[in-house]
Amino acid sequence: MIAARAHHGSAALRHVVLIASSLFILMPFVWMVSLSIKSPQEAFQQTISLIPSVFYGHENYQRAFVDVPLLRFMGNGLLICISVLVIQLAIAAPSAYALAKLEFRGRDAIFAMVLVGLLIPHQVLAIPLFILFNKIGILNSYASLILPGVISPFGIFLLRQFFKAVPDDLIHAARLDGLSELSIVWRIMVPSSMSAVIAFSILSVVSRWNDLFLPLIFIQDQQLLTPPAGIMLFRSEEAGNSYGPLMAAATLIVAPLLIAFLIAQRRFIEGLTVSGLK
Amino acid sequence: MANVSATDITKIFGGTSVLNSVSLDVRDGEFLTLVGPSGCGKSTLLRIIAGLERQNFGSIAIDGKAVDAVRPKMRNVAMVFQSYALYPYMTAEENIALPLVMRKLTAWQRLPLIGSWMPGARARRAEIAREVQDVANALGLGPLLSRKPSQMSGGQRQRVALGRAMVRHPDVFLMDEPLSNLDAKLRVQMREEITGLHRRLGATFIYVTHDQAEAMTMSDRVAVMKSGDILQLASPQQVYSDPENIEVAKFIGSPQINLIPSIVNEKAELEIFDMKVAGILPASIRPGMSVTIGLRPEALKLALDDSSDGLLAHVTYVESLGSDSYIHAKLVDRTTAVIARATPAEAATIGNGTRVRLRFSPKEALIFSDNGERLRSNNCLPILRKVGG
Amino acid sequence: MMAISTFSNQRALQKYNTRDTISAYALVGPSLVLLICLLIGPSLAVFAISVTNWQFGAQSFSFIGLQNFRELFDDRVFLSSLSNTFIYVAVVVPSVLGLGLFVALAIESRKEFQAFYRAVHFLPVMATLAAMAIAWEALLHPTIGLVTRLAVQLGLGSWNFLHDPRLVLATLCVIGVWQHLGYAMVLFLAGLKAIPSDLYQAAEIDGVDHPLDRLRYVTLPMLGPVIMFLLIVITLKALETFDTVAVLTQGGPENASELLLHTLYVESFQFFRTGYGAAMTVVFLLIVIAIIFLQAKVLDKRVHYS
Ligand SMILES: Nc1ncnc2c1ncn2[C@@H]1O[C@H](COP(=O)(O)OP(=O)(O)OP(=O)(O)O)[C@@H](O)[C@H]1O
Ligand SMILES: [Mg+2]
Numbered sequence: 027m028i029a030a031r032a033h034h035g036s037a038a039l040r041h042v043v044l045i046a047s048s049l050f051i052l053m054p055f056v057w058m059v060s061l062s063i064k065s066p067q068e069a070f071q072q073t074i075s076l077i078p079s080v081f082y083g084h085e086n087y088q089r090a091f092v093d094v095p096l097l098r099f100m101g102n103g104l105l106i107c108i109s110v111l112v113i114q115l116a117i118a119a120p121s122a123y124a125l126a127k128l129e130f131r132g133r134d135a136i137f138a139m140v141l142v143g144l145l146i147p148h149q150v151l152a153i154p155l156f157i158l159f160n161k162i163g164i165l166n167s168y169a170s171l172i173l174p175g176v177i178s179p180f181g182i183f184l185l186r187q188f189f190k191a192v193p194d195d196l197i198h199a200a201r202l203d204g205l206s207e208l209s210i211v212w213r214i215m216v217p218s219s220m221s222a223v224i225a226f227s228i229l230s231v232v233s234r235w236n237d238l239f240l241p242l243i244f245i246q247d248q249q250l251l252t253p254p255a256g257i258m259l260f261r262s263e264e265a266g267n268s269y270g271p272l273m274a275a276a277t278l279i280v281a282p283l284l285i286a287f288l289i290a291q292r293r294f295i296e297g298l299t300v301s302g303l304k
Numbered sequence: 305m306a307n308v309s310a311t312d313i314t315k316i317f318g319g320t321s322v323l324n325s326v327s328l329d330v331r332d333g334e335f336l337t338l339v340g341p342s343g344c345g346k347s348t349l350l351r352i353i354a355g356l357e358r359q360n361f362g363s364i365a366i367d368g369k370a371v372d373a374v375r376p377k378m379r380n381v382a383m384v385f386q387s388y389a390l391y392p393y394m395t396a397e398e399n400i401a402l403p404l405v406m407r408k409l410t411a412w413q414r415l416p417l418i419g420s421w422m423p424g425a426r427a428r429r430a431e432i433a434r435e436v437q438d439v440a441n442a443l444g445l446g447p448l449l450s451r452k453p454s455q456m457s458g459g460q461r462q463r464v465a466l467g468r469a470m471v472r473h474p475d476v477f478l479m480d481e482p483l484s485n486l487d488a489k490l491r492v493q494m495r496e497e498i499t500g501l502h503r504r505l506g507a508t509f510i511y512v513t514h515d516q517a518e519a520m521t522m523s524d525r526v527a528v529m530k531s532g533d534i535l536q537l538a539s540p541q542q543v544y545s546d547p548e549n550i551e552v553a554k555f556i557g558s559p560q561i562n563l564i565p566s567i568v569n570e571k572a573e574l575e576i577f578d579m580k581v582a583g584i585l586p587a588s589i590r591p592g593m594s595v596t597i598g599l600r601p602e603a604l605k606l607a608l609d610d611s612s613d614g615l616l617a618h619v620t621y622v623e624s625l626g627s628d629s630y631i632h633a634k635l636v637d638r639t640t641a642v643i644a645r646a647t648p649a650e651a652a653t654i655g656n657g658t659r660v661r662l663r664f665s666p667k668e669a670l671i672f673s674d675n676g677e678r679l680r681s682n683n684c685l686p687i688l689r690k691v692g693g
Numbered sequence: 694m695m696a697i698s699t700f701s702n703q704r705a706l707q708k709y710n711t712r713d714t715i716s717a718y719a720l721v722g723p724s725l726v727l728l729i730c731l732l733i734g735p736s737l738a739v740f741a742i743s744v745t746n747w748q749f750g751a752q753s754f755s756f757i758g759l760q761n762f763r764e765l766f767d768d769r770v771f772l773s774s775l776s777n778t779f780i781y782v783a784v785v786v787p788s789v790l791g792l793g794l795f796v797a798l799a800i801e802s803r804k805e806f807q808a809f810y811r812a813v814h815f816l817p818v819m820a821t822l823a824a825m826a827i828a829w830e831a832l833l834h835p836t837i838g839l840v841t842r843l844a845v846q847l848g849l850g851s852w853n854f855l856h857d858p859r860l861v862l863a864t865l866c867v868i869g870v871w872q873h874l875g876y877a878m879v880l881f882l883a884g885l886k887a888i889p890s891d892l893y894q895a896a897e898i899d900g901v902d903h904p905l906d907r908l909r910y911v912t913l914p915m916l917g918p919v920i921m922f923l924l925i926v927i928t929l930k931a932l933e934t935f936d937t938v939a940v941l942t943q944g945g946p947e948n949a950s951e952l953l954l955h956t957l958y959v960e961s962f963q964f965f966r967t968g969y970g971a972a973m974t975v976v977f978l979l980i981v982i983a984i985i986f987l988q989a990k991v992l993d994k995r996v997h998y999s
Contacts, residue, residue: 118724124717140728147933182724236820236822239935242958276828279821288812294815294819
């Protein structure tokens with residue numbers, strides 16, 4: 027009996043603790059959505075309420091699209107995420123295969139370079155890349171946002187770890203069947219390491235979509251901004267007097283990844299764990 | 305030292321009962337083995353005795369005192385796990401020392417860094433180190449003490465796990481398939497070490513295995529379990545030659561006991577195909593009943609076809625093991641398969657397809673009713689005497 | 694005859710091997726070129742630029758040795774940025790690991806609502822930080838902020854979290870913890886799942902039955918590799934904090950929230966002091982490398998890897 031009660035006690039305590047930390051986590055999301063559907067007058071009222079008395083979401087969300095080219099920003103973000111991901115995979119998978127399964131002189135040196143690349147924070151590259159891009163005239167273009175991302179030491183490393191686990195016999199059988207090395211990569215290695223490919227894709231898209239540093243440095247043209255830089259622009263233009271549309275824009279920018287996460291929660295979390303614990 | 309008794313232990317996992325009111329008395333200093341097929345509840349019973357799992361009904365007593373409300377730590381039992389469950393981040397020495405550290409040092413003395421400055425801590429630590437050393441020497445672990453489990457072989461890990469159990473001189477040792485992860489040769493060697501340990505320590509051992517060779521060679525008594533019940537609790541010899549029911553007979557013995565269907569005729573004789581056997585039936589048996597006859601392979605003696613008695617059989621396969629041979633054969637119904645043990649000399653005279661007669665002494669036939677109960681011929685001796693006199 | 698045939702055989706084999714090697718180089722080639730052009734080369738270039746007085750757009754520049762670095766350590770903004778960054782890392786990393794483990798243990802301890810709590814705590818990891826920083830601003834806003842209003846209503850006075858030099862760094866720290874907590878939690882949850890229950894049972898028999906003892910003798914050592922990994926990753930993430938500063942404070946007020954990456958950004962890309970910015974980048978890179986090596990050397994010995 028006592029044990030049973032202690033059990034209930036600990037269950038209740040667990041919920042108290044977790045609900046408290048959940049509130050802390052959710053607070054900015056809730057306030058953001060709440061303000062995005064409030065009228066300006068109500069936003070500045072001193073009472074605390076999450077749900078507005080007058081639903082003003084329609085106006086706010088409409089203005090978010092009108093005041094700045096939000097749709098354009100999101101399109102830019104999507105374009106860049108997808109281009110980077112496709113090029114990253116196209117480049118990383120073959121080299122991960124070579125590093126995992128082929129013997130050749132210099133392999134260890136190249137792998138060491140990959141590991142060094144893994145440790146370099148990409149912000150370190152900002153100045154030299156800025157100069158380089160200026161030289162070749164691609165500053166302020168999609169290319170300047172795509173190019174820094176195309177080589178992913180992390181992607182090479184992760185895929186190599188998974189490719190190493192593919193049995194050699196499978197590769198030998200494929201060679202006997204007449205597959206070229208490149209088609210071994212795409213028809214054998216990648217399909218049998220799908221969980222790593224998906225994990226990497228998720229991480230790549232998430233970090234690209236959310237990145238503020240590169241667009242802030244490389245892009246001046248408003249039409250080329252990605253969502254994070256776009257919302258900064260929006261905020262400086264509105265200068266703090268219309269929170270509703272700003273919050274609506276923020277909600278719209280955050281929404282795609284969060285919705286994708288809620289739909290494929292297990293995949294996202296597995297992906298993160300896979301990449302974290304190798 | 306202590307005896308262990310489990311009374312009417314019932315354990316229910318998610319609506320299904322995995323132990324059905326099991327009772328078990330383990331005597332002080334006894335080596336008792338729980339055997340049974342996978343999933344029959346052996347580990348669960350062991351964990352309940354250790355206090356790691358809580359029974360739904362029933363009671364556990366150690367040394368006559370109920371321990372149902374006592375934490376595992378205080379039950380003075382030690383346990384050796386199938387996976388050894390060594391702490392991978394601790395050396396062998398630290399693994400063995402932990403039970404003593406937890407018991408002999410106060411929480412203050414166990415604090416990292418400052419713990420060793422607490423009064424008395426150093427003396428206690430030294431004492432623990434000495435005891436660990438003693439145990440390590442007894443198990444031949446001396447040179448391995450500073451290694452981590454990942455740097456040891458299976459047998460060495462096994463010994464560290466034993467050391468961790470021995471170091472605090474518990475009254476009761478619980479072992480859950482401790483040898484199942486070792487290769488065959490090492491298993492035989494460790495079997496001897498564990499029985500030797502039991503003799504030296506004189507503690508009560510409860511040992512789980514599904515390897516019947518272990519059960520037969522190591523134990524004072526064997527408890528045969530099946531789907532949450534103890535079917536029989538007796539000496540190894542007894543569960544082999546005098547099983548309580550057909551399940552025990554089937555589980556114990558390798559190759560398996562031969563089971564042959566049979567009918568009781570009007571003259572109260574057993575009719576086994578073309579053979580009639582008189583005088584071994586219990587009085588309670590009525591004509592027309594069908595029963596099953598159990599015969600161990602060594603109870604079946606090979607005779608040639610032209611001999612008058614015995615079961616007629618066709619040899620299907622002769623399996624030679626060097627010292628012995630097993631003759632696989634089909635009885636006249638062409639479906640009942642039997643195995644007989646033969647000497648190599650006997651086996652040399654026959655081959656596939658040979659017709660043989662399998663003779664047996666009625667005394668060695670075990671009779672089971674349709675529901676698997678053993679039918680004992682208590683009145684078998686009087687009948688024989690009558691015949692003889 | 695024999696000699697010739699082995700010789701030609703040798704040749705054939707060699708050709709075969711060469712073909713293999715060529716295809717291997719063809720496969721790694723693109724990566725190698727890009728790795729050198731876009732990662733290794735530029736990183737080395739930073740060192741070269743850092744010893745010049747180059748200003749972006751200027752016609753000429755000259756070699757000035759370590760003068761940029763000397764100037765850095767006289768630069769009040771940089772120095773406060775450096776110390777702010779250390780404080781930020783020193784607060785955020787232990788908090789994220791501690792709270793992440795705490796939340797993971799709480800979630801793992803029972804079955805109910807596991808997936809729900811996990812999802813909630815993970816949301817900030819996914820959410821675009823620049824946008825969420827704006828949401829935080831609205832939350833902490835002196836007039837429309839929920840938190841400030843609550844503080845007033847609870848009689849705690851009025852606070853200006855983002856414009857008070859004594860509060861602003863702490864506020865950024867809280868947002869940093871908010872952002873990274875879920876990441877640590879998810880990895881801890883995976884680590885906890887991987888601990889065999891046998892080990893807990895053995896420990897219980899050995900007398901480890903107080904929850905804190907269990908944590909110390911089983912859970913934490915078994916989580917060693919995860920803790921090690923998180924320590925490095927969260928430290929790096931904290932060092933790289935940029936978005937919250939850029940959106941919320943621009944380093945102000947009075948440089949109280951200046952963090953390394955933001956200072957670097959301002960010097961390099963708003964003032965276009967390229968050589969000076971490169972020197973700052975070098976310092977940043979050296980700190981990153983030092984931390985990785987330090988943690989790998991010091992902690993690796995104390996962690997068990999199975
Ligand atoms: N924690 C649990 N939750 C639900 N069912 C369980 C649990 N532990 C054991 N069981 C079930 O209880 C039954 C008995 O399990 P137990 O581990 O005692 O078997 P066992 O005799 O030790 O088998 P084995 O020889 O395979 O180790 C099994 O059917 C098992 O599925
Ligand atoms: Mg078991």
